[in-house]
Amino acid sequence: MIHFILNTKIDVLNWKILKLLQENARESFANIGRKVGLTPPAVAERVKKMEDLGVISGYKAVVSHSHTGYQLKAIITLRAFMGKLRPFLEIVNTYEEVVNCYRITGNENIIMLVVLKDQFHLEKFIDKLIQYGETRTHIILSDVVSNAPIKKREV
Amino acid sequence: MIHFILNTKIDVLNWKILKLLQENARESFANIGRKVGLTPPAVAERVKKMEDLGVISGYKAVVSHSHTGYQLKAIITLRAFMGKLRPFLEIVNTYEEVVNCYRITGNENIIMLVVLKDQFHLEKFIDKLIQYGETRTHIILSDVVSNAPIKKREV
DNA sequence: GGTGAAAATTGGGAATT
DNA sequence: AATTCCCAATTTTCACC
Numbered sequence: 001m002i003h004f005i006l007n008t009k010i011d012v013l014n015w016k017i018l019k020l021l022q023e024n025a026r027e028s029f030a031n032i033g034r035k036v037g038l039t040p041p042a043v044a045e046r047v048k049k050m051e052d053l054g055v056i057s058g059y060k061a062v063v064s065h066s067h068t069g070y071q072l073k074a075i076i077t078l079r080a081f082m083g084k085l086r087p088f089l090e091i092v093n094t095y096e097e098v099v100n101c102y103r104i105t106g107n108e109n110i111i112m113l114v115v116l117k118d119q120f121h122l123e124k125f126i127d128k129l130i131q132y133g134e135t136r137t138h139i140i141l142s143d144v145v146s147n148a149p150i151k152k153r154e155v
Numbered sequence: 156m157i158h159f160i161l162n163t164k165i166d167v168l169n170w171k172i173l174k175l176l177q178e179n180a181r182e183s184f185a186n187i188g189r190k191v192g193l194t195p196p197a198v199a200e201r202v203k204k205m206e207d208l209g210v211i212s213g214y215k216a217v218v219s220h221s222h223t224g225y226q227l228k229a230i231i232t233l234r235a236f237m238g239k240l241r242p243f244l245e246i247v248n249t250y251e252e253v254v255n256c257y258r259i260t261g262n263e264n265i266i267m268l269v270v271l272k273d274q275f276h277l278e279k280f281i282d283k284l285i286q287y288g289e290t291r292t293h294i295i296l297s298d299v300v301s302n303a304p305i306k307k308r309e310v
Numbered sequence: 311g312g313t314g315a316a317a318a319t320t321g322g323g324a325a326t327t
Numbered sequence: 328a329a330t331t332c333c334c335a336a337t338t339t340t341c342a343c344c
Contacts (some may be wrong), residue, residue: 061176121291
């Protein structure tokens, strides 16, 4: 299997549409059309094409962690024991605390962003992880940048 | 200033609505209503209220990094030099490479998720950071969990 | 582009607590 | 009394040709 073109060419109009949809995914095609100078069907066609190409992979409501009972956030790194990485990767999807999880290079294998109710919840969660490896926990003090939108980068 | 209720009570119907909107933020109120057993205005009213309360903080199109020219992702931690944390916090919003940035406890002050075109881009970006502190870089090998939806947690 | 179908929105009223 | 829902009508948006 060969990837011919991964970096799809996106013109200035599509970047404008992407900007608007990243700011408000529920914006109507009519409104978007007014702002970028296209008719609603033209916007719909462009959006559809970007969905099909995979440029847009979905639309998500952003739900506040703190308003839904998760007042504590932490970064946890995991250095997996021999033979324990695979089992961890297979189970991590079922942990509702885990919002993001990446495999990384370096001394640790895994880095996670987790949300928790309180420090007791954190303690219980770390207890669940110790069977897979050594963990290191950093409490998040504040969000400086949260899922910043992707913008066109000058080349 | 006193926070009386941060953890808003969310009933089972609103959790269903939140689930659907996290899966597809562009789902119509009519469709949501059919799935949860409400009329469109009732859904709209509940969603509006959750927006006002801050339970829903927005709706975002998810744009693929790899399809927009960012083939490389990395986690970078920063241990800021004396007096350099504040200036960094004020400028980090302008770095388009930075998708997420958190202040954390521990040996490092800052942890970031960044997206990059290639290793040359990474090198240039790290060069921009060295004036603020010591950095440590972990290349992301794969996404195991990506912005998992928030679900109701059993108490 | 233009037309018919579907959805959003608004206002008002009824039922539940 | 406050909240939440439904119904009906208007406006807007969507989708198909």
